[in-house]
Amino acid sequence: MSVYAADKLIAQARLLAAEYRRTMGKPLPGISSEIAEHDAVKLLRLEPRPEGASGYDAVDPARDGLRIQIKSRTIFDESKSGQRVGQLKMEQAWDAVVLVLMDEEYEPYEIYEAQRSDIEAFINSSSSSRAKRGAMSVARFKIIARLVWTREDGLEPEVWDNQA
Numbered sequence: 001m002s003v004y005a006a007d008k009l010i011a012q013a014r015l016l017a018a019e020y021r022r023t024m025g026k027p028l029p030g031i032s033s034e035i036a037e038h039d040a041v042k043l044l045r046l047e048p049r050p051e052g053a054s055g056y057d058a059v060d061p062a063r064d065g066l067r068i069q070i071k072s073r074t075i076f077d078e079s080k081s082g083q084r085v086g087q088l089k090m091e092q093a094w095d096a097v098v099l100v101l102m103d104e105e106y107e108p109y110e111i112y113e114a115q116r117s118d119i120e121a122f123i124n125s126s127s128s129s130r131a132k133r134g135a136m137s138v139a140r141f142k143i144i145a146r147l148v149w150t151r152e153d154g155l156e157p158e159v160w161d162n163q164a
Contacts, residue, residue, distance in 0.1 A: 010038045014106040021104070027074065033086075036072030036100035039108045043149055044098065055092025068113075069097045073138050076104050085141050088119065088134035098148070099141050107151070114145035 013031055020028040037057055046058035056067040071086050101110045122144055148156050
C-alpha cells in the first residue's frame, strides 16, 4: 500500500470516527490508537516497528533506532479532568513513549514524549497501585514528558532534533 493510500484511509477513518461518536454518543473502539500511530510516525518522522517486533510501535532512525511506544487520547471535553493514558507495557522493551492528543475530530494537536527512565522514576516514587501497573493520567504524563510537536508549530527543534 502506498503512503498516499494510507493517508487517505486515515483521513476517512477520522471522519468515520468523529461521525460515529456524534451519532452513537460514544467513541468507536480502537480507532484512536490506529490514527495516533499513523500520525506519530508521519509527524515525528519515525519508522513503523520491524516485522515481528513487539512491545513498541515505532523506531526513530535519527536517534539510533530508539524504540517508541505510541499512546493516544482523544479529548472531547477539555474541562473534564481525569483523562487517562492507556496502560504502559512496563515489562516490554522500549525506550520512550509518545502521547498523541487529538481533538473531537481525531486530529492531533499536541504530542508529548517521555523517556522510560522518567516514567520508571515516577512509578518507583509513587504509592499508587495504578502507577505501579503503568497507568497514569494525561496531566501526570504531561508533567513527566516534554512537548515535542504542536499543531501550530510542528516539531519543537530544541526537543526533537530529527533533522539529520
